[in-house]
Amino acid sequence: MHAADGVIFATPVYSMNVSALLKTFIDRLFYICHRPLFFDKKALLLSTTGALGLKGVLYYLKLIVGVWGFEVVCSVGLKNNPIQISEMKKQENNQKLEKAASAFYNSFQKKRRSPGLKDVLIFHSQRASFGDPEQSSLVDYTYWKEKGWLRSEAKYYVDIPVNPVYNAIGWMAEQVLRRNIQKELAKTQK
Numbered sequence: 001m002h003a004a005d006g007v008i009f010a011t012p013v014y015s016m017n018v019s020a021l022l023k024t025f026i027d028r029l030f031y032i033c034h035r036p037l038f039f040d041k042k043a044l045l046l047s048t049t050g051a052l053g054l055k056g057v058l059y060y061l062k063l064i065v066g067v068w069g070f071e072v073v074c075s076v077g078l079k080n081n082p083i084q085i086s087e088m089k090k091q092e093n094n095q096k097l098e099k100a101a102s103a104f105y106n107s108f109q110k111k112r113r114s115p116g117l118k119d120v121l122i123f124h125s126q127r128a129s130f131g132d133p134e135q136s137s138l139v140d141y142t143y144w145k146e147k148g149w150l151r152s153e154a155k156y157y158v159d160i161p162v163n164p165v166y167n168a169i170g171w172m173a174e175q176v177l178r179r180n181i182q183k184e185l186a187k188t189q190k
């Protein structure tokens with residue numbers, strides 16, 4: 001992944017979730033959720049199902065890969081039950097795949113999109129936790145400090161325009177979270 005410009009994350013829906021293989025991979029890389037690093041890379045998400053579960057699986061994958069730093073360019077969900085699938089459905093699946101492949105390919109020519117409100121909120125809530133050396137691990141705190149993300153002017157992980165309203169909401173959420181964290185900490189120290 002370090003050498004790639006983009007990564008395709010693919011999984012069948014198994015028991016309404018990602019496959020155990022992909023889940024193990026995600027769990028192994030959990031530390032990246034605290035110390036995100038793939039900001040210069042794009043991701044395409046792909047999932048297949050017999051009938052159900054695509055929405056939840058793609059939502060989960062988008063959340064994890066987004067927190068790792070990837071820009072998720074598109075998510076494709078395909079129903080591929082071999083007993084039920086018609087020729088028309090196969091064609092529809094192929095069209096979805098071709099559309100996603102070209103969006104993914106074209107994205108390498110484009111600059112990173114500005115973050116949405118959820119992305120900005122994740123940045124600020126992480127900063128509330130990892131910016132406090134008393135309650136986060138030293139390795140997370142040091143990473144955040146070295147990246148410059150604890151500076152008050154930092155609005156996001158990368159230098160990119162951030163919607164000022166999202167920034168204001170994120171900043172307020174960070175103050176509330178920080179206060180709550182400190183209250184909890186004070187309780188445990190009593």
Ligand SMILES: Cc1cc2nc3c(=O)[nH]c(=O)nc-3n(C[C@H](O)[C@H](O)[C@H](O)COP(=O)(O)O)c2cc1C
Binds near residue numbers: 012
């Ligand atoms: C262990 C297992 C669990 C599955 N769970 C679901 C499920 O929860 N919902 C569903 O609609 N299909 C489920 N399926 C069907 C698969 O999602 C479908 O066959 C899959 O997309 C095919 O991909 P594959 O051939 O790469 O395994 C399951 C299949 C297996 C083998």
